[in-house]
Amino acid sequence: MTIRCVIVDDSERFRTSARRLLTAEGITVVATAADSCQAIRAVEQEHPDVVLVDVGLGAESGFDLAARIQRSPVIMVSSLAPEDLAELLAGSPAIGYLPKDQLSGTAISYLLDGASRPC
Numbered sequence: 001m002t003i004r005c006v007i008v009d010d011s012e013r014f015r016t017s018a019r020r021l022l023t024a025e026g027i028t029v030v031a032t033a034a035d036s037c038q039a040i041r042a043v044e045q046e047h048p049d050v051v052l053v054d055v056g057l058g059a060e061s062g063f064d065l066a067a068r069i070q071r072s073p074v075i076m077v078s079s080l081a082p083e084d085l086a087e088l089l090a091g092s093p094a095i096g097y098l099p100k101d102q103l104s105g106t107a108i109s110y111l112l113d114g115a116s117r118p119c
Helices: 012-024 036-046 062-068 082-090 105-116
Strands: 004-008 028-033 050-054 074-078 096-099
Touching: 004 012, 004 036, 012 028, 028 036, 036 050, 036 062, 050 062, 050 105, 062 074, 074 082, 082 096, 096 105
Parallel strands: 004 028, 004 050, 050 074, 074 096
Antiparallel strands: none
16 A cells, blocks of 8 residues: 655755655655645645654744644654754654655655554
8 A cells, every 4th residue: 555645844845855755665745735734734635644744844843733633643854863852752743753864665654654553
């Protein structure tokens, strides 16, 4: 089964390159969004298997958006080091974190598989 994904990032350049990369790796990017309003609308319309949310969405917080997304698992992405975000990630409903330079279909699949396994 193909993973259906929404990418949320305020950088059009990142959205475009992430779409290209993930599509080449077999992930279907069903929508992209630049802000929380677009993201919520895309999630409600598309029912993706996962939503990639940038930690910083311009003036908005990606963590606030992650808390609002109820239908799909969220993976936080950022160019910041994981240790710089550890406390925020621990309090987040996100199933995981990927540094932008490590984004891949394999990494997304791994995090989704981990989220679906019982403890």
